[in-house]
Amino acid sequence: MSQESTSTAAPNTTGTSSKNSCLFLDFLISVPPKERQRMLQKPSCCFFIYRMLPPIAQQVTIQLIWKGSFPKADDLEVTKSIEDQVKLLEDLGIVSKQANGKYLIDNDYKRSYMYAAMLGAASISSLVLETNDEKRRGKEVEKKAVERWDCILRYLALPSEENTQAVSETTRNLFKKANFTSGDSRIEITTSGFQFLLLSPVKQMWTYVIEYLKLEMSQGQDIVEVIEPLIQIVLLANRGFKAEKECYQIDPSWSIPQQELLNHLRELGVIFIRKRKDGVFFLTHLLTHLATNETIDDTSAERVSNGKVIVETNFRVYAYTSSLLQLAIIALFTEMTYRFQDMSVGMITRESVRGALQHGITAAQIISFLRANAHPQCIATSGAINCLPITVADQIRLWEDERRRMDLKDAYIYSHFESEDEFQGVCDYAQERGILLWANAQQKLVIVNEEGHEYVRQWYKRSKGGETST
Amino acid sequence: MVNVKKGVLVTSDPAFRQLLIHLDDSRQLGSKFIVRELDDTHLFIEKEIVPSLESKVEQIMENMNPETNDNK
Numbered sequence A: 001m002s003q004e005s006t007s008t009a010a011p012n013t014t015g016t017s018s019k020n021s022c023l024f025l026d027f028l029i030s031v032p033p034k035e036r037q038r039m040l041q042k043p044s045c046c047f048f049i050y051r052m053l054p055p056i057a058q059q060v061t062i063q064l065i066w067k068g069s070f071p072k073a074d075d076l077e078v079t080k081s082i083e084d085q086v087k088l089l090e091d092l093g094i095v096s097k098q099a100n101g102k103y104l105i106d107n108d109y110k111r112s113y114m115y116a117a118m119l120g121a122a123s124i125s126s127l128v129l130e131t132n133d134e135k136r137r138g139k140e141v142e143k144k145a146v147e148r149w150d151c152i153l154r155y156l157a158l159p160s161e162e163n164t165q166a167v168s169e170t171t172r173n174l175f176k177k178a179n180f181t182s183g184d185s186r187i188e189i190t191t192s193g194f195q196f197l198l199l200s201p202v203k204q205m206w207t208y209v210i211e212y213l214k215l216e217m218s219q220g221q222d223i224v225e226v227i228e229p230l231i232q233i234v235l236l237a238n239r240g241f242k243a244e245k246e247c248y249q250i251d252p253s254w255s256i257p258q259q260e261l262l263n264h265l266r267e268l269g270v271i272f273i274r275k276r277k278d279g280v281f282f283l284t285h286l287l288t289h290l291a292t293n294e295t296i297d298d299t300s301a302e303r304v305s306n307g308k309v310i311v312e313t314n315f316r317v318y319a320y321t322s323s324l325l326q327l328a329i330i331a332l333f334t335e336m337t338y339r340f341q342d343m344s345v346g347m348i349t350r351e352s353v354r355g356a357l358q359h360g361i362t363a364a365q366i367i368s369f370l371r372a373n374a375h376p377q378c379i380a381t382s383g384a385i386n387c388l389p390i391t392v393a394d395q396i397r398l399w400e401d402e403r404r405r406m407d408l409k410d411a412y413i414y415s416h417f418e419s420e421d422e423f424q425g426v427c428d429y430a431q432e433r434g435i436l437l438w439a440n441a442q443q444k445l446v447i448v449n450e451e452g453h454e455y456v457r458q459w460y461k462r463s464k465g466g467e468t469s470t
Numbered sequence B: 001m002v003n004v005k006k007g008v009l010v011t012s013d014p015a016f017r018q019l020l021i022h023l024d025d026s027r028q029l030g031s032k033f034i035v036r037e038l039d040d041t042h043l044f045i046e047k048e049i050v051p052s053l054e055s056k057v058e059q060i061m062e063n064m065n066p067e068t069n070d071n072k
Helices: A001-018 A023-030 A033-040 A045-050 A054-065 A075-093 A109-121 A141-157 A162-165 A169-177 A191-196 A200-217 A223-235 A254-270 A287-290 A299-304 A326-329 A350-358 A362-374 A377-387 A390-403 A418-434 A452-464 B014-025 B050-063
Strands: A095-097 A103-105 A247-249 A280-283 A310-311 A316-319 A334-338 A345-347 A406-415 A436-440 A445-449 B001-013 B033-038 B042-045
Touching: A001 A103, A023 A334, A033 A045, A033 A223, A033 A280, A045 A109, A045 A223, A054 A075, A054 A095, A054 A103, A054 A109, A075 A095, A095 B014, A103 A109, A103 B001, A109 A280, A109 A390, A109 A452, A141 A162, A141 A169, A141 A191, A141 A254, A141 A326, A169 A200, A169 A254, A191 A200, A191 A362, A200 A223, A200 A247, A223 A254, A223 A287, A280 A299, A310 A377, A316 A326, A326 A334, A326 A345, A350 A362, A350 A390, A362 A390, A406 A452, A418 A436, A445 A452, A445 B033, B001 B014, B014 B033, B014 B042, B014 B050
Parallel strands: none
Antiparallel strands: A095 A103, A247 A280, A310 A316, A316 A345, A334 A345, A406 A445, A406 B001, A436 A445, B001 B042, B033 B042
């Protein structure tokens, strides 16, 4: 048994050994332990957390729940990645280390998980399925859902009068708080706002939701109260769920913050409500974005949205789209030359890319955006990576590197040490604390980073009560 | 007695470091700013000079890059 599970865990290591990048889990770690414990008591939350965990962490929890222990791997690299995942679970409060070195799974989590696993995702969400009523559905739910989401992105990309009115006050506030926009009367997009626009849809939606939760939390709102219905709705997006076909009752007993959340999801286009008095909501396809585990390669989700951009080796860009949003994003790093009804032409130039870089967009973001939005024909002929010509990708990276000729770090330099021992002592200490930037034994110089100065001062006080002159 | 000084550690390639040393020697920024030349890729400089140094460097790099996209 143990043999088998280690070998099944092994192939995943390359995928998950990278830093845990799941926004939801990161957020969960930041939630105060007391609140988190209350979440672990809810079967729906537990089940959802389980789904969002990276594969190895899932294995570990399952083993702990059923066997009370998890197998050790003999491969050093695998052991390391298991340790990382266990650390993640500890941070989440799901497992805790006992005095004897054994790991123990949280009792609440165990109970809730088992309860949820028996019932299945749909039933634990405890939302009431209503009979579908054509009249209440309205037309073109899917199109409207996408429009809603586009509205929000467009507000960020092109903050004009008209676009501003299309989004709610809370969204505007949220973007401001998240530092995506700045300025009071005239809204301007910030660096992080630009970066947000270039993210994949899955990441964008999660970022939005997490920022919303943070906003609620900063206003002293009980986070569990809001997060539970959110998770319940997301859990409805089972594989093969029928978007637009199923409608659910809006529970009149939901509190005001919970109703607010519903409004927000409606604005995102994740759920569809024709009229508030109908008392029901429909799920749309956008919900699958939220139900996707971000740690699992999200290119599959991106591939679904067929790209419309062709980049040629001569740096010309053809965008077969009339979407203002898409064009606005492309115009961030391209010099647009012609605009036709359903197609626009631009040019990637040094100036245009530098302009984007000065806004804080990275070359990697531009490249991944162009790849993710490549025209299906480009992908068919040259593959998922080479759909953006290598020359162009390399040049964009070179343009970025050219701005990074020097790397500046605030620092403190120590010179004129009294003795070899003193130099060695400071040097070793700085190394140990990870504050050392540069040192040289011949010149007897030590450079530590800005916060390191205080540590070194303390070291001096401790080691001989000596004074440092500044 | 050990000496402490606050400043900025610059990490760059050797060629670029030479440019900085030239700027320092010729006092193009009004004063000398290099505190210590550490090794081939590191310099320690005054913190106050950083903004004017950055804009000067930007300007020099611009001059070295003539408009290349004539294929428009």
